[in-house]
Amino acid sequence: MISPLLSRTKVFVLNPLAEEEIINILKRALNDKEKGLGEYHLEISPEALEYIAHFSDGDGRTALNTIEFAVFSIRPMKKTFS
Numbered sequence: 581m582i583s584p585l586l587s588r589t590k591v592f593v594l595n596p597l598a599e600e601e602i603i604n605i606l607k608r609a610l611n612d613k614e615k616g617l618g619e620y621h622l623e624i625s626p627e628a629l630e631y632i633a634h635f636s637d638g639d640g641r642t643a644l645n646t647i648e649f650a651v652f653s654i655r656p657m658k659k660t661f662s
Contacts, residue, residue, distance in 0.1 A: 596638020603633045605640050606647055617651055 581589075597605075606629055609616040624647075636643035 597640055598638075599630065599633040602636055602638070602640055602643045603629050606632060606643055609644055609647065617648070620651060622651065 606624075610618065610622055610624065612618045632643050632646050636646065
């Protein structure tokens with residue numbers, strides 16, 4: 581990026597999350613009935629959570645998208661969007 585443009589922008593450095601932090605995020609999403617996937621009463625093995633956390637390479641959003649994709653691939657969505 582050229583200096584004049586860089587001086588007029590805000591740069592946010594996003595550091596990768598540790599795998600344990602991502603596992604905690606996934607567990608919260610799986611248990612949250614209001615904003616997460618808690619209404620589906622899912623069971624997922626610790627090994628699967630570790631695999632998703634490793635696969636996400638420190639990116640929490642990637643981990644959440646992966647688990648959401650897996651859930652909605654095997655279960656029809658209950659909520660309808662208009």
